[in-house]
Amino acid sequence: MRDERLIFEKSVEGRIGYSLPISDVPKVNINSLFDGNLLRENSPEIPEVSEVDVIRHYTKLSQRNFGVDSGFYPLGSCTMKYNPKINEDMASLDGFTQMHPLQGPESSQGCLELLYRMDRYLSEILGMEKVTLQPAAGAQGEMTGLMIIKAYHTSRNDHKRVKIIVPDSSHGTNPASAALVGFEVVHIPSDERGCVDINALKETLDDTVAGLMLTNPNTLGLFEEDILEISRMVHECGGLLYYDGANMNAIMGIARPGDMGFDIAHVNLHKTFSTPHGGGGPGSGPIGVAKELVPFLPVPVVEKQDDCYVLDYDRPLSIGKVKSFYGNFSVIVRAFSYIMTMGPQGLKEASQTAVLNANYIRKKLEDLYEIPYNRTCMHEFVLSAVRQAKNGATALDIAKSLIDRGYHPPTIYFPLIVKEAMMVEPTETESPETLDQFIEAMRELAKLAEEDPESLKKAPRKAHVTRLDEVKAARTPVLRWSK
Amino acid sequence: MRDERLIFEKSVEGRIGYSLPISDVPKVNINSLFDGNLLRENSPEIPEVSEVDVIRHYTKLSQRNFGVDSGFYPLGSCTMKYNPKINEDMASLDGFTQMHPLQGPESSQGCLELLYRMDRYLSEILGMEKVTLQPAAGAQGEMTGLMIIKAYHTSRNDHKRVKIIVPDSSHGTNPASAALVGFEVVHIPSDERGCVDINALKETLDDTVAGLMLTNPNTLGLFEEDILEISRMVHECGGLLYYDGANMNAIMGIARPGDMGFDIAHVNLHKTFSTPHGGGGPGSGPIGVAKELVPFLPVPVVEKQDDCYVLDYDRPLSIGKVKSFYGNFSVIVRAFSYIMTMGPQGLKEASQTAVLNANYIRKKLEDLYEIPYNRTCMHEFVLSAVRQAKNGATALDIAKSLIDRGYHPPTIYFPLIVKEAMMVEPTETESPETLDQFIEAMRELAKLAEEDPESLKKAPRKAHVTRLDEVKAARTPVLRWSK
Amino acid sequence: MKSSYIPATKKQQEEMLKTIGIKSIDELFSAIPDQLRLKEDLNLPDPLSEHELKKQTQELTNKNYDASRNVCFLGAGIYDHIIPSAVSHITSRQEFYTSYTPYQAEMSQGILQAMFEFQTMIAELTGMDAANASLYDGASALYEAVILACRYNNRNEVVVARSINPEYRKVLASVLRHSGIEIKEIDFYCEGDKSGTVNLESLRKALSDKTSAVVIQSPNFFGIVEDLKATSQMAKEVNALLIAVCDPISLGVFEAPGNLGADIAVGEGQPLGNPMNFGGPLLGFFAVKKPLIRRMPGRIVGETTDSEGKRGFVLTLQAREQHIRREKATSNICTNQAMCALTATVYLSLMGKKGLYEVASQCIDKSVYAYNSLLNTNSVSKVFDAPFFREFVVKPAIHPKKLNDELLKDNIIGGYDLSTDYPELKGCWLVAVTEKRDRAEIDLLADRVKNICQGGV
């Protein structure tokens, strides 16, 4: 418990933690084989520790971390649902983990079949024609989708389309991805209902618009009711619609981006399809596209020929590659297992329950917290701690106080259009009892925020550290240990 | 953190945590197939929880437990050494875990080969002729050995040998096993050096003595220097010598029970051979025997015939079976992996380091704690907290205070011949830094015991519970949850 | 090469030697007479690296025909049930499996609470008042039960049905050989609608005021459900205890022995989520009615409170145990099978009331289907008449051993050859069909049996 040294600080000269075969081939004299300049002068400071040291060190670190398996994790927009254990088992089969990506189709039919089937399943779920599994995460999916948008317009010799429209409530990756692909980003405001301001959109639309990025339900957890109108408008002016699938957990089996008029949609397997987020990743961000965009998909595309699966690289209109090989395969295996065990009804039930859970919490908190757009929400909702903040306890203080009560706090200060935002996404894998306990904690904190806001400012008190100084960290960055 | 309910208290009617195939055979009407009396009237109160509930519940429980991977665990006599991870991997291979014990030798050659090789390796380490791997733990090994002693004397028509001698410092399983097999137990005292009192032994020896049980080094961590004399005496009077192998970690590759004159020896794979103890088990307690006792070993014995391994049941003098099948196979796999990765020098180095570590701690604590038999010890030593106890802080209080400092306490109040005993066994897998920190903690506590003994009585304060009332638990036993 | 499991470096060891005041590690061993000191290394293979070990071990497993690559119809006390994936994700938590007996309760609340839950589940399943925290296996649980009974009522005869697991009977016989306890074995009906169940007439005859206990298993070794109630009434008449050997999965549908008059219920907990593991480790469970609680063998966890009144758990009733009572202890057991008990606890939590019932009833459905399918081949014949659970006896046209050898070629692990243990059942074959088997596998079995028996291949 007391020990929080870095692994480097546990290093002892000469100690070893590895077990390697003794080489049974002749030893090469490295010094005579290579020019001396090429060889390392000083060994890197990699710690010298035993296996025992390593296991204890990282076991201890794990105990200082909080995951979904530790408890409720209503981090809005991130869909921190429970990650079924069987999926982990399937992803760790030697027959998957020990496959080299360049073996060739003959010796990797199992992998290719799985990728092919995932393309089919995700296409069905998204209402798209075809899916590429190459992008490593949502943001890379966005980049890929935007590259396809660019390629599409270019292929039509329509070179003036330099703008991508994003709502002001959108996630930061949307504008950042657009910029990465060389688009100009145009923000449009939300209306008083928290949705795309149709008039503002109308004003923005012209023949310089390459496309619109939208997440639906949006980051306020609200379904864009005018979506058909929006997509008509964008299409009419010659733009394409990109669907940010981060919020797909609200609508699986209920509605599909393809039917809404979206031309491209990504889906975060690490959110909606229950693959673990792993302290920040890896994720997987496949994108599906409408029929006319299929030629632009990254290479290779997995195709089925008779009973064989092949990798098709011969696609002249393809945007090329966005990532090495075929995507985050082992993440895809987990999502595949998830779809296979949930089935169509299971996925729908997941979304229904996720939405029910979010509305339940919303209803039970609406008297104590300001909820700027307070109507039936989808799988998440955003409350505002403005009332509490006025009294001195900000969203941040409430978040830190939740830590002491054993909860991971909701996402805070996002979306940017809500002051003192707390974005609550319970997911379907939480029991009503857990929701009730969380509600209770939030209500208690609202009360405390009134009676003793100072006490919230001192939180957390029960974590392994008290509140950390982020300003100091950024002002004089210490980004590595040094001897 | 706050949640410490029982799994039963989390049950919600109708909730499920299982995933089973839907039966694809005709449904049988159980009520018409079986007599109504035979069928269950009320369902058992097995909790109704989801997979999420189960994972969180037991993950949380695990976090309230302390293992070797959590830190130093100098529980004397139990050899809590580090359990290498590769051994776990080997034991969890489908090719082992999914083997049915009654498949027959044709389809289980891999298992049988492993058992055969373990017999050979352990025989070599113990200096014995042959080893049976059947006993599930040390105590069952003792029982088996004592049954062999009985069978041996009986086979010689020597029916008057009804006594088993055990030293007063011996582990409780020794006399208990002897009683189980129907022997009369005779305790002999230790001498002032902490060893078998040769004179007392001499007086006890006669033709009613079936055998002597001894652990060497003994439970004080001292090597019985007169072992050759002792074994000569016992053998001369017609008795056999049983070696309690709990302390083998002191002498692997250095000395062998067989060479000392022992006729039977068990070894605790879960101690010396690094298999995890699992919150109390499973263990494995193979026994090796000298040549003349081989016919009495339990059936079946694994034999090698040409290149095949067979199970030999045709052994007329065998004591029969002491356990189902062939022993705790998956524990044996771990020990096999351990021996294979350590090799002969590695095992010796393990014992040498274990002994060095114990003497190092002993030396560094001898000024502050009473050490009744203070000379070079083997892999463990026993100190006495009498000095501290006089001042009000007992061995128990010191133990509980160690918990707050992040250590598992040593074994306390054993062996019975030392007052306020604390039996410290560091093992070889602890680093000198860890030993130094533990020494520091023990020295601090000795000081506190002088200055503020009351503070030790309040320990532990940092564990998940404060000191628990054991008397209450025993007086009014609550051994199960009820609705 | 230095072992990666031993952290002390040469240099550190030198310093430690200095502290101790000696020159070499060898000096530490001077108490060992020189003639006992090994002069050479042990004759063991040179050490392997992890990678080499993995390769060699995989070669070993390749010589095995395991139930992940073969379809298993073998039972006879150890069963190939479905094990939920979540189980091993819990039991592989280091804080559990690298800990030991929770002598220090305050830092072992995790395993203590889990054992308390285990005891509760076993008590619930068996309908008893209390259970311990595990014994080595079903066989050892049985000998402990018999010893308890004989000490309790000071009698020294036990009456044991021959229809209990022969492995248990063998262990019982060898462990009790020198104990002064006499075992009387009771045969089973070979004909009629009770065929395969214990012969109640023989049982009645065997009972006397010397009888300490009656031991009966249900479902018995042939898969047949015994009439525990009748047996217990007979036992009560001579004031003997009833020891019921039971299968935990079957207790999802069958009446608990505790409700049928059993005083002690023991059995094998392997089917509760534990892999077959070539027969070990297993999980002996042990449950009793109230009067026997303080006579139970093994570890027992009890509820208590901490100094602040908070609920907590400790090892309790330790005065029964060997480390306190030595030769007067109720048993010699020390290390037990805690991890297997944890496995069972997690398994049962996942299955829940409903899942356990589902497993048990699928075992019935599928074994009945297999029984009928086999009989329909006309290559096997009926042996017993009473209804069974998960397992049944038939007599194939060719010898079971030969039949199994042939089936193995089709990656089928056949049933148990009863000839070994029951001369009267020569040529009989005990076939187990759990919920893990599907129709296609059962159909394949029937098809292959038919072909093999009819001389085809």
Added chain:
Amino acid sequence: MKSSYIPATKKQQEEMLKTIGIKSIDELFSAIPDQLRLKEDLNLPDPLSEHELKKQTQELTNKNYDASRNVCFLGAGIYDHIIPSAVSHITSRQEFYTSYTPYQAEMSQGILQAMFEFQTMIAELTGMDAANASLYDGASALYEAVILACRYNNRNEVVVARSINPEYRKVLASVLRHSGIEIKEIDFYCEGDKSGTVNLESLRKALSDKTSAVVIQSPNFFGIVEDLKATSQMAKEVNALLIAVCDPISLGVFEAPGNLGADIAVGEGQPLGNPMNFGGPLLGFFAVKKPLIRRMPGRIVGETTDSEGKRGFVLTLQAREQHIRREKATSNICTNQAMCALTATVYLSLMGKKGLYEVASQCIDKSVYAYNSLLNTNSVSKVFDAPFFREFVVKPAIHPKKLNDELLKDNIIGGYDLSTDYPELKGCWLVAVTEKRDRAEIDLLADRVKNICQGGV
């Protein structure tokens, strides 16, 4: 059947609906226009139970030829190294893998500290001042580096050696296509003792004051160690940055790019304990010299103190990132490859200074042995002259594709066919030999190659 992952029971859901004040779950979706509401279930397979999924998935893996059952000599950027067992015992800790980006530092100190350690190790290996906490893969790390460089010095040409991984070149090309950044590719020497390394004359010619950065890989795609120093001097002359693509294992023996003039070091961290996983997830690492720190893409962990002065770790320099800066962010990356970075950290901790050197030098010993063995068969011919690390190019007598097909029959996964990416290397074969291969395997390879090329089988 109800999913075991959704705890709310029907009854509980009814009560929740009541609280919300509606009658059915459907009402919650009334904001969705009716014409968009699916009227039928999705066309997906019916749900499988765990057991069925396991069986079906095993059938899938059986169609693969994986490196646990076949001997792998394939590299080309992804390597089959030995992975210590302890690695997955850590990365499978639920507290790690079920957590997400540590936005709430106080309850995420575990992953934050581990990432801080990762950053330190990468900085140490590469000889740079700071590293980030991971990017998607080597290829994405490279495009991020190029973008950084162009924004940093406001130039828009990058000079890229053709001897870098073709997969990276392809990704670079597609991502930069519309960025206004121009890529100039530089060939490699085809003859002489520098054959296989970047053509320094061509490189010099390509450089100008428009050059933002030079991209070079060492060991390059052919396994050959490049002269980074010479390259960096040339880059410096035109004030361009040097971006070094490097292999982390090789840095156990070769000089760190940071000490040879590199401004940015990127690469693929898969060889550090991450399984090949059919190419994903991988681990992009990214390290820079001081002036570029605040321009790095991705998450960065920094040290700080808590309110009591205790050391702690937080995500820092977030003003670079998309969630704050939106379109002005240094990158769009959000979810990264944290678990792969953790894997690498645990791997490196286990290997230590000495183990890493041992792995690297065994790679050299074994690849040299394999190279010589293959040449000795007279069935393959030399292609390049410069010394290599772990991987080398030869030209077999028959086409690599054909050769690989034959080798597979002997459970050997052959080398990479260079024809695809390098027309000038038609018929050439890139063979990787890690420390995991032993002499017998290499001898078998040579023997089989000889036989196959000479028409035998």
